[in-house]
Amino acid sequence: MYKATSYSLEETKKFAHLVLKEVLNNKEKITNGGEKKATVLVLKGDLGSGKTAFTKCIGEILDVDGEITSPTFSIEKRYKIHVDHNSSEYKDTIETCGLETLIHIDAFRLESGKEILAIDFEETLKDPKNLICFEWPEMVSDIDILPKNAPIVEFEFVDENTRKMYFSPSQNTMELQGEEDSATN
Numbered sequence: 001m002y003k004a005t006s007y008s009l010e011e012t013k014k015f016a017h018l019v020l021k022e023v024l025n026n027k028e029k030i031t032n033g034g035e036k037k038a039t040v041l042v043l044k045g046d047l048g049s050g051k052t053a054f055t056k057c058i059g060e061i062l063d064v065d066g067e068i069t070s071p072t073f074s075i076e077k078r079y080k081i082h083v084d085h086n087s088s089e090y091k092d093t094i095e096t097c098g099l100e101t102l103i104h105i106d107a108f109r110l111e112s113g114k115e116i117l118a119i120d121f122e123e124t125l126k127d128p129k130n131l132i133c134f135e136w137p138e139m140v141s142d143i144d145i146l147p148k149n150a151p152i153v154e155f156e157f158v159d160e161n162t163r164k165m166y167f168s169p170s171q172n173t174m175e176l177q178g179e180e181d182s183a184t185n
């Protein structure tokens with residue numbers, strides 16, 4: 001488990017770097033039983049705790065097309081990750097992992113988990129080219145659709161500019177590496 005206290009968006013971005021490194025370095029190990037699937041990052045935390053801010057950081061770090069805005073009214077937004085003209089330090093990793101799309105999902109307004117099936121989420125999960133940041137996983141817990149071993153980032157509101165963040169790498173990764181404990185702040 002990684003923990004950090006962030007006092008600014010810059011510090012939140014540093015934590016996003018840490019999460020991204022861990023997740024992409026272990027992408028092959030996280031796939032289920034050798035079957036390639038999308039990479040899912042589960043984002044938990046109250047309203048305003050920083051889930052979308054964190055996703056924006058991921059988008060900036062990966063140099064995606066366009067600016068990440070809250071998808072609250074559309075459930076899902078997709079952002080292209082170009083491999084050829086990519087200025088991020090992750091260019092090579094993006095290529096190795098075959099990532100092409102960052103998908104930001106905010107399930108807050110769903111009335112039942114089944115509604116996520118209407119936007120073809122099952123197909124989205126099957127595509128190894130997808131990196132999915134998923135806000136409000138609680139809203140789809142009734143249909144048990146998110147991969148059980150997906151890494152989880154949890155956010156806590158402390159005060160206006162302060163957030164606590166916790167990152168649990170996937171179960172598979174922890175089994176392979178042993179659980180790490182580090183406080184980045």
Ligand SMILES: Nc1ncnc2c1ncn2[C@@H]1O[C@H](COP(=O)(O)OP(=O)(O)OP(=O)(O)O)[C@@H](O)[C@H]1O
Pocket residue numbers: 006007008009011012045046047048049050051052053054070106108135155160161162163
């Ligand atoms: N240290 C910090 N890290 C991240 N965000 C911060 C920090 N300090 C202040 N903020 C602000 O907190 C707000 C977090 O809002 P954000 O939309 O990311 O929350 P959220 O968890 O996605 O909420 P929701 O569940 O409503 O979608 C942003 O306006 C952001 O600028």
Ligand SMILES: [Mg+2]
Pocket residue numbers: 051052053070106135
């Ligand atoms: Mg949000």
